[in-house]
Amino acid sequence: MRRIYSPLLFFFKNRSYVLGYASMTFPDIHISFCTIAALNSRSLCYRVCRACEAPVPDYIHGPMVCISCGARLSENGTQMLYRLQLSIATEDKVFPVVAFDRAARSLMGCSADEFYHFASCNPCAVENVSKVLLGEMVELMLRPPKSGRAQHMRV
Structure with a gap:
């Protein structure tokens, strides 16, 4: 397996989270060097409303309105994250x-x-990205999820 070293840093400040009535600060976890062992290549991107960044359906058929902010959704009214x-x-x-938009x-x-536009023109791009990132050495700052339902740490 080929390993490539690139000093990618994903640092976030400590954040406070509200759980029920109590406000608690969870410490971030700093990992000095780690390797990307696997990447789920089925869902690299998701579509959101351009105004409020709320998730919307992948395929928009005809005029639709965002449930969160009421903005009109079309191909120009959405973006990928x-x-x-x-x-x-x-x-x-x-x-x-899980690495969301800023870190990813x-x-x-x-x-x-x-x-997304590059991958729509080149169907094997997603598979090639997962092959290239496999074995990549990175330095990470992980934090717990904001909601209690999430299971994965955040980058």
Whole structure:
């Protein structure tokens, strides 16, 4: 397996989360060096409303309105954002991680809209991206999910 070293840094400040009535601050987890062990290539991007960034259906047929903000949705009224589901391997364990748009954009090198249009013209692009990122060494700052329903750590 070929390993490529690139010093990609994903740092976020400590954030406070509201759980029920209590406000708690969860510490971020700093991982000095880790390897991308796997990438779910089935869903790299998802479509959102351009005004409020609420998720919308992938296929828009005719005039639709965003449920969250009431904006009119068309091809120009939506944008794509990244949601990379990764498995990260450290020296002693492997665990699942989700990298959303801001962190995934620095890893991928382009916006999700650009990658979506490129992948629609080149069908094997998604498979090739997963092959290239496999074994990539990165430095991460992980944080717990904001909602209690989520299962994966966030980059």
